[in-house]
Amino acid sequence: MARAKLAWADRPAAEFETSPAMSILVSVQRAGLPLRHDCGGKAQCGTCRVRLVSGRLSPMGERERLRLAAVSAGDGVRLACQARPGSDVELEAVMPLVRDSDAAQLKG
Ligand code: FES
Incomplete structure (x- = not known):
């Protein structure tokens, strides 16, 4: 086991x-914490x-590398x-x- 913050x-x-x-996402979910994951954890959205x-x-796999390149993620982003x-x-x-659209609705 390891600790994450x-x-x-x-x-x-x-x-x-x-x-x-x-994965970190599964660990976050098991802890009952929120983290956006709009594609359900399939390396297709980049929201996580x-x-x-x-x-x-x-180490980074090919699907992850391609998704991060598509969303122009910076160094150290996974x-x-x-x-x-x-x-x-x-x-x-x-x-x-x-989401920005949700925030706009909340503001009315
Ligand atoms: S949840 Fe969509 S890329 Fe990770």
């Missing part, structure tokens, strides 16, 4: 258990992007649905939890 722009950071046997602040993640922890990790969610 995830920070969001729009809510306080949280710590949770993770494992090399599961996280920035690695510290620690190590699994797909939470594809990356698995290689150590304790500290991450930042790239996308806000609320």
